Amino acid sequence: LLDWKIELSNGRYDYDVFQRAGWEPRSVDYSKYRTLIWSDGHDKSLTRLEKLNLTDFVMNGTVSEKSNLIIGSQEMVRENTNVEDADEVFVRNILRAEYRFPGNPLGANQDYSGKTLTGVAIGRNLIFDVLSTNVEGDMYPQPALMNIVESGDGLSQMAFRYNKVQNDEWPDIARIAGVTSSNLYSNVVYLGLDWRHFGDIEKVVRGAFDYATGNGGIIIPVDLLSFDARQVGSRVDVNWSTASEQNTARFEVERADVTNTGTSSYVKIDEMSAAGNSSVIKHYGPVVDNKVSYGNTYSYRLKTLDRDGSHSYSDEQIVTMTGLSGAAWLGNASPNPASNDSKVSYRMSESGSVRISMYDASGKEVAVLFDGTQSIGEHTLNISAGNYTSGTYTLVLQSGNIHLTTPLTIVK
Known part of the structure; x- marks a missing residue:
């Protein structure tokens, strides 16, 4: 899960690093995430469970909450050329790509460092450098050459174009460096180069995010930075902050009574208009709740409503009203x-x-x-x-x- 957060001083990327090796293979579940960026091992094929997990992630998307899968791998297409192999079925059906001879834009096993790509569906018309890591023992970049699989739901397009190929007369269909595909439920970006070989990886990620967002795969509509409810004298003040917003309509503050028998139904006590679209920190509140009584306990939550009619809830905040010295x-x-x-x-x-x-x-x-x-x-x-x-x-x-x-x- 990767989302963009803005601090007052500077921006940063926050993300979960999901190391599959630390999990029992059959317990892995990516369904809690909206966006997944995949980095595969060098010259390693996908296991059966990896293919299953990635497929389930893509299929788990909905019309209102599309799944976004972004993969950088120069081996994933090249290593799977047997049409009967399950790996190739995954590559064709999910990544919407297939092997194209000779598998490398400059020929088998050729070094592509120092060459460039041009953005098409990703970072349109921008130039992306391809570099070697210069780390001892690390192989130079050998990017994948591929075809676009047109069959299937939605639209598939060229992500990048190789600017240098084995034969300068090759047309664009012989220069495909990645494939993007979008349908009602998911966006998939497959790039035929390992992440470590991009000269400016941030520009690539931003381009992939722009593609996903432009095709309805909002990375995260509201990034709720904080939500707080606390007693102030005889009342409760509710405040919250967002790090970013996208297409938000309004916020509603809800309250429920908490007793020994449980929590009552939540009711709206107030609402505030949202910023709509924002990439900077926004502060909201206080919403003042005067209809509280000493000795009672209340639960507060924030309901976020988007312009498309969808909504989500924050975690609950519990407040117990106490008087000075309890008297x-x-x-x-x-x-x-x-x-x-x-x-x-x-x-x-x-x-x-x-x-x-x-x-x-x-x-x-x-x-x-x-x-x-x-x-x-x-x-x-x-x-x-x-x-x-x-x-x-x-x-x-x-x-x-x-x-x-x-x-x-x-x-x-």
Whole structure:
């Protein structure tokens, strides 16, 4: 799985390196990925299970979530020339390529280092250098020459064109350096050169990504960088960030109640428009949830909706509402600012004495709104704002060693 992420300082590629040798062969499953970049061993044929896994990956794509397979291999076509061989069936049916004599654009076993390719379906009209690694014991590049298999679903095209061939009079059909194919469910890019022999591998990968994206194989519609829900006083603030977006329509924040018996159904509490298309970090929120109660536990998740109607969910975030010292909680005044009447809610986790006072900007106590014993539960205090002059005030709740405050602005 390969996706493009942008940091504030610089861009980078993040990817999973899947080493088959570390897995029991029959347990390998690529279906969790949308995009797979394959690098095969030098002069090694595909095993039966490798062919099966790659075929399953390609066939696992859907109209809305196409599979993208990208392979760089100079041996895959050249080593499989027996039409009865299962390897050749895979090469023809999945890669949509077949061996073309002499198997190398310059002739059997010839060195292609220092030569170039021209992009056709991949990196159109760009020039790609072919280089030797110059590592002792590593063979020079011997790229594959191939034909395009026209039969099958979708459209097959030339990916690259060899600029230097054995005979300069050869037409383009004798210069094919790779094949791209696209149908309703998958995009396959097969390049007839090992990855290590491309002079600029990033340019090749970007070109392959452009091909996949241009043919409906979105690498990843939304790269969710973070999703966070946390208690802020008497409310829950929900924030999230995306590293990149493609064709996103909007985000919906959903909440469910969590109890000892399980989690309730999720309901939408708010939504925000998405950027649509972006390759830089975008920050969203806060979505403020005031309809929460002390002592309760909630689960939040983010629903991402794309312009094509598809959607996906984030991981859940669990928030348990707790009061200061677990004993009391003071809400926000509403309305605020107030001109006539305002209300403030507070909650007690245990019965006890409570004093609620109002202080002006100088710190002088101007009113005692409540002073007495209060029972367990939530209570509402009415404030006659019309009795006070315009200004900024602070409501203070005192209960034992607990002091809670919330602001109130009065305007006339």
